[in-house]
Amino acid sequence: MKRVYVNEKWCLGCRLCEYNCAFANTGERNMALALRNLEISPRIRIEEGSDICFAVSCRHCEEPLCVKGCITGALSIEDGIIMVDEDKCVSCYTCILSCPYGAVSPSEHGAVQKCELCVKNRSGAPACVAGCPNGAIVYEER
Amino acid sequence: MPVDFMYPEYEIARNDSRCIRCRVCERQCANEVHSYEESGNFMLSDESKCVNCHRCVSLCPTRALKIVKSDHCFKENANWNQAAIKEIYKQSGSGGVLLSSMGNPERYPVYWDKMLINASQVTNPSIDPLREPMETKVFLGKKPERIERGPDGSLRNNLTPQLELAMPVMFSAMSYGSISYNAHESLARASRELGIFYNTGEGGLHEDFYQYGENTIVQVASGRFGVHREYLEAGAAIEIKMGQGAKPGIGGHLPGEKIVGDISKTRMIPEGSDAISPAPHHDIYSIEDLRQLVFSLKEATQYKKPVIVKVAAVHNIAAIASGIARSGADIIAIDGFRGGTGAAPTRIRDNVGIPIELALASVDARLRDEGIRNNVSLVAGGSIRNSADVVKAIALGADAVYIATGALLALGCHLCRSCQSGKCNWGIATQRPELVKRLNPDMGFRRLVNLLTAWNHEIKELMGGMGINSIEALKGNRLMLRGTGLNENELGILGISHAGE
Ligand code: SF4
Ligand code: SF4
Ligand code: SF4
Ligand code: SF4
Numbered sequence: 172m173k174r175v176y177v178n179e180k181w182c183l184g185c186r187l188c189e190y191n192c193a194f195a196n197t198g199e200r201n202m203a204l205a206l207r208n209l210e211i212s213p214r215i216r217i218e219e220g221s222d223i224c225f226a227v228s229c230r231h232c233e234e235p236l237c238v239k240g241c242i243t244g245a246l247s248i249e250d251g252i253i254m255v256d257e258d259k260c261v262s263c264y265t266c267i268l269s270c271p272y273g274a275v276s277p278s279e280h281g282a283v284q285k286c287e288l289c290v291k292n293r294s295g296a297p298a299c300v301a302g303c304p305n306g307a308i309v310y311e312e313r
Numbered sequence: 314m315p316v317d318f319m320y321p322e323y324e325i326a327r328n329d330s331r332c333i334r335c336r337v338c339e340r341q342c343a344n345e346v347h348s349y350e351e352s353g354n355f356m357l358s359d360e361s362k363c364v365n366c367h368r369c370v371s372l373c374p375t376r377a378l379k380i381v382k383s384d385h386c387f388k389e390n391a392n393w394n395q396a397a398i399k400e401i402y403k404q405s406g407s408g409g410v411l412l413s414s415m416g417n418p419e420r421y422p423v424y425w426d427k428m429l430i431n432a433s434q435v436t437n438p439s440i441d442p443l444r445e446p447m448e449t450k451v452f453l454g455k456k457p458e459r460i461e462r463g464p465d466g467s468l469r470n471n472l473t474p475q476l477e478l479a480m481p482v483m484f485s486a487m488s489y490g491s492i493s494y495n496a497h498e499s500l501a502r503a504s505r506e507l508g509i510f511y512n513t514g515e516g517g518l519h520e521d522f523y524q525y526g527e528n529t530i531v532q533v534a535s536g537r538f539g540v541h542r543e544y545l546e547a548g549a550a551i552e553i554k555m556g557q558g559a560k561p562g563i564g565g566h567l568p569g570e571k572i573v574g575d576i577s578k579t580r581m582i583p584e585g586s587d588a589i590s591p592a593p594h595h596d597i598y599s600i601e602d603l604r605q606l607v608f609s610l611k612e613a614t615q616y617k618k619p620v621i622v623k624v625a626a627v628h629n630i631a632a633i634a635s636g637i638a639r640s641g642a643d644i645i646a647i648d649g650f651r652g653g654t655g656a657a658p659t660r661i662r663d664n665v666g667i668p669i670e671l672a673l674a675s676v677d678a679r680l681r682d683e684g685i686r687n688n689v690s691l692v693a694g695g696s697i698r699n700s701a702d703v704v705k706a707i708a709l710g711a712d713a714v715y716i717a718t719g720a721l722l723a724l725g726c727h728l729c730r731s732c733q734s735g736k737c738n739w740g741i742a743t744q745r746p747e748l749v750k751r752l753n754p755d756m757g758f759r760r761l762v763n764l765l766t767a768w769n770h771e772i773k774e775l776m777g778g779m780g781i782n783s784i785e786a787l788k789g790n791r792l793m794l795r796g797t798g799l800n801e802n803e804l805g806i807l808g809i810s811h812a813g814e
Contacts, residue, residue, distance in 0.1 A: 181753045183341070190335045190374050203331040203375040222746070304372060306753045 172231070172251040173312050175215075175288065175297055179225035182217070182307035188226050188299035189213040195289055195298035212276065214286040215299045215308075226299065226308050229253060229274040229286040237266035237275055237285075245282070252290060257282040317406050319399060320385040323365050325358040331377035332356055338369035338378060343736040343748055366729035368738035400659075411659035414732035414742070416559060416651040416696055416718060419663050423651075424670035424803075425702045429812055431793045433780040440782050442773035448783040449480045449769055449776075451713055453550075453690040454619045454643045473643060474619045476550050478713055479508030480769045481784055482703060484761075485648070485694050485715035486532050486554065486623070488516030490567050490576045490588070491655035491732070492721075493749040496741045497522060499724055499757030504528035506762050512715075515539075515554060515565070515590060517579040523547050530621065533610065535564055536590035538580040542613065550644070551610050552621040553603070555594070558652030558695040561625030561666045565590040566656070571735060571744055600636035607641045619643035626650060626672030626695065627665075631679035638680055638688045646715060647672050649695025653718040655742055656733035669695040670709065674807045677710025677789055700771035709807065710789040723764045724757045 190206065192213040199205035215228035235253050238246045245259035246266055260282035266275045267283060278284035288310075289297050300310045325346065334354060339347040344362045347369060349355075363380065370378045387395050400411060433439040440447070454475035461469040484500050491514065498521075500511040505528045512530040517539015522529070531548030533540050545551055556562070567588040577584040597603050607620050622637045623646040624630070630647065637645050649669025654662065673693045680686040693706045694715030706714050722728065725739035732742035740752030772784075781787050795812040796804050804811055 181750060183747075183751055185337050185340050185372060186335065187337055187372065187374055190333070190337070194374075203333060203377070206333040206335075206375075207330075209333075302374070305751060306756050 173310055174231055175228055175286070175300060175308055175310050176313065177225045177227070177308050178306070179223055180307075181305045182225045183305055184217055184219055184224035185304065186217050187302050187304060188215050188308060189217060191298040191302035192228075192286075195292050195294040196284075198293055212279065212284075214274070214276070214284055216273075227272055227274065228299065229270075230272055231286075231288070236269040236271065240265040240269040252288050253285065254287055254291075255283060255285060317402055319402060320383060321361045321363065322383055323360055323363050323380050324383050325360050325363060326379045326381050327356060327358065328377045329355075331375040333375055333377075335374060337372050337374065341368050341372050341738065343738050343743075343745070364729045364731040364734070365727075366731070366738045367727040371727075412656055412733050413659040413662050413730060414654055414656050415728060415730045416653045417663050417666075418730070421650075421668065423696075424668055424799075424807065425698070425705055427797050427799050427803075428670075428705050428794045428807070428809065429797060430701065430704060430708070430775060430779070431795070432778040437780045439780050440777040442770075442777040445777075445782065447773040447776060448785070449772055451478050451481045451784055452476065453478065453692065453712055455689060456687040458687065474550075474617055476510060476619055476644070477508075478510065480765065480772065481707060481711075481713040482697075482765055482768065483509050483530070483692070483713060483715050484511035484720050485646075485652075485717040486512040486514035486530075486552065487655075487717055487721075488514030488532075488567075489519050489579055490514075490516040490571055490744070492741055493737075493743055493752060494519065494521075494575070495749055495752040495754045495757065496721070496724060498754040499752065499761060500720065501525035501528065502754065502758040503761035503765070506758065507765050509765070510549060512552060513539075513548070516567075516576070516588075517581065518544055518547055519575060519579050532623075533606075534590055535592070535594045536588060538582060538588055538590070541581070545610065545614050545618075548618065550619045550621055551614065552623055552646065553594075553606060553610070553642075554623045555597070555603075556623070556625035556627075556648070557654065558625045558648030558650050558666055558669070559654035560657040560661050561627050561650075562592060563658070563661060564592040573744065576744065600640050603637065603642075604640040611641070621646050621692070623648060625652075626667045626669055628667065630667070630672045631675045634676040634691075635679055635683055635685070638683075638685045642689060644690045644692060644712075645676070646692040646694060647676060648715070649673075649693070651696035652694055653696075653721075654732075669693050670705075671803075671806050673706060673711055674709045674791075678808055681789075700768040701775065703768065704772055704775045704787065705794060707784060707787050708790050708793045710791075712788065719764070720761060723760045724752060 192215045193211035194202045197205040215226050243259045245256045262281045275283050275285045297310045300308050346363045348357045365380050452475040455473045457471045461471045463469050489497050501522050504511040510530050515532050515534030526547040529548045530550045530552050532552045534554040569585045569587045620642050621644040622642040626649045650666030690712040692713050693711040697714045697716050737743040740749050791808045794809045796809050797812045
C-alpha cells in the first residue's frame with residue numbers, strides 16, 4: 172500500500188506541509204480565506220531537534236493500536252487506510268493515548284482527527300506531499 | 314557621525330489580506346528579513362537586508378509576497394546614476410574594493426540577440442527531426458591531419474584522445490567551495506545521465522564524486538588546490554585554467570571561513586586558511602611554459618586524456634588562441650566577459666574582457682587562416698542562455714559550449730548576485746548545512762536533465778529547419794547567420810552578412 176514516508180535529510184522545517192494539510196481539510200477553495208486568523212491544527216506535524224527536523228503523520232499501521240483501542244468502532248481500516256467516523260467518536264481519546272506516533276489529535280468539533288491520506292477531502296491525494304518544496308515527504312509504495 | 318543612510322533597493326510588498334502568518338518566509342530567509350510580531354499577530358520586514366532572491370516569494374503558500382524595486386530616487390542624472398552615486402557612498406564608508414558575483418549585468422551589446430538563424434524554403438528541403446535521424450553528438454579534441462594507412466592498406470587509428478558528448482553542451486567549472494556539495498552532486502549526476510561533462514573548478518574533487526569520473530573534467534588552476542595523481546586520473550579530461558571571463562587577469566580568493574570540513578580536505582589546505590589562487594600560474598609566462606604544463610599533465614596521465622586550456626576573452630584573444638593551439642592542448646575553452654563568478658571585484662567584472670561572440674568568431678577565423686583549426690576543438694562560454702545561443706555559437710565556429718549560470722538557474726538560483734555573502738537561500742552558493750540541504754540533488758539533477766533534454770530537442774528543430782541533420786555540418790557554417798543592427802566592423806569580425814543580404 173502507498174504510504175506517506177518522510178526523509179528527514181531533506182526536511183527544511185519550513186512547515187508548509189502543516190499549512191497544506193490544514194488547508195486541504197478545511198474544504199475551502201482559497202488558503203488565505205481558509206486560514207487567516209486561524210490557529211491551525213494540522214494532522215501532520217514537524218518535530219524539531221537541534222539540527223534535525225522531520226514531519227510526522229499517521230503511519231497507517233498494519234496492526235493499528237488506535238483501532239484496537241477505540242471503544243465505539245469510530246476508527247476502522249478501509250483499504251489499508253485508518254479512517255475516523257466522526258459521528259461514532261465519543262471523544263474518549265483512548266486512540267490519542269494509544270498511538271505511539273502521536274498522530275491522532277482532538278479536532279475543533281470534539282471528535283478526533285488524523286491523517287486519512289486526503290482521500291476524503293478536496294485534495295484527493297496527500298496535500299502535504301504535493302506541497303513539500305524539497306521532496307522530504309513522499310507518497311509511495313515500499 | 315557620518316550620515317550614510319541609504320534607502321534599501323527593494324521593498325517587501327506583503328498583501329496582508331492574504332498573509333496567514335504561517336511564518337514560512339521568516340524560516341526560509343537566511344538574511345533574516347521577515348519576523349513575526351507575537352503581540353499584534355503580524356509579520357514585520359526589514360527590507361534593508363533583502364537581496365531579492367525570491368526564496369520567500371516562491372514558498373509563500375498564499376502568494377502574499379512580492380519584492381518591488383524601491384521608487385525612492387535620486388534626482389535624475391544620466392551620468393551620475395543611482396548606482397554610481399551609491400557606490401561612492403559605499404566606498405567612502407568602507408574604504409574597500411567593491412565585490413559582486415555572477416556575470417556582468419551592465420548594458421553592453423548582446424550579440425547573440427543581433428544574429429538571426431536561417432531556415433530552408435522551397436529550394437532546399439528542411440528536415441523533420443521527429444521523422445528523420447538527427448545527430449547532435451560531438452567529439453572534442455585534436456583531429457588528425459590526414460588518413461594514415463598501414464602497409465596492407467588498412468586504416469591506422471591516429472586519433473588522439475577525444476571527449477564524446479551526446480550534445481554540444483557541458484557544465485563549466487564551478488568549484489566545490491564556491492558551490493555546495495548538493496549542487497555538485499546534481500551536476501555530476503546530470504552529466505552522467507545526459508552523456509556530457511561537468512567541471513570540478515579549482516576546488517579539487519570530493520571523494521564521493523570519483524564515481525562520476527567518466528563525466529568529469531578536472532581543473533588545474535593557478536592555486537593547484539586539490540591536485541594530485543588520483544585526481545588527474547579520475548577525470549575524463551584535464552582543464553588548465555588560465556583565466557575566467559568574469560575576472561580576467563586576476564586570481565581567486567575563497568575566504569578562510571568557507572574552508573571547513575570536507576572543503577579543506579578536498580582542497581588539501583588547512584581549515585580556516587584562505588584559498589588564494591594567484592593571478593598568473595607562477596610557472597607560466599609564455600606559450601612554451603604552457604606547453605610544458607600541458608605535456609606534464611599528459612605525461613602524468615599516460616597521454617590518455619585530452620587537455621583543455623581555458624582562457625578569458627580579452628583583446629588579443631585570436632593571437633593567444635593561436636599560441637595555445639600550438640602548445641599541444643587539445644581543446645581551447647574561451648570564457649566571455651558575461652561569464653559568472655562566485656565573487657569578483659565589481660570594477661573588473663563590469664569593465665574587463667570582451668563579448669564571447671566576437672572572441673569566438675575571431676579565434677575560429679584566425680585558426681582557420683593559419684591552417685591549425687584542426688589542432689584543437691573550441692568551447693565557448695560566458696552566458697549561453699538558451700538553445701538558440703548554442704546554435705549560433707556553433708555556427709560561429711564553436712565545437713561545443715559551456716554553461717554555468719543557466720545550470721544554476723535550473724537548480725533554483727534567482728540571480729540575486731549575492732553569492733559572495735555565502736548565504737544563498739537556494740542552497741547553491743553556500744556551505745551552511747541548513748541552507749545546503751535546501752537543494753535536494755534528486756530534484757536538482759532531474760531539472761538539469763530536463764533543461765538540456767529540452768535544449769537538445771530545440772537544437773534539432775533549429776537544425777532541421779536549416780536542412781542540416783548533423784551538428785558537424787553546422788559547425789562554423791556562418792552562412793546560416795545574419796546580423797541585424799550591426800555595423801560593418803562588427804559584421805566583419807563575426808564573419809556574417811547583414812540580414813537581407
Ligand atoms: S513541507 Fe517538506 S520541507 Fe517543509 S517542513 Fe514539511 S516535510 Fe519538511
Ligand atoms: S495526507 Fe493529507 S491529511 Fe494526511 S498529513 Fe498529508 S495533508 Fe494531512
Ligand atoms: S509566507 Fe506568506 S503567508 Fe506565510 S507569513 Fe510569510 S507572507 Fe504570510
Ligand atoms: S532575501 Fe530573499 S528570502 Fe529574504 S526577504 Fe529578500 S527575497 Fe525574501
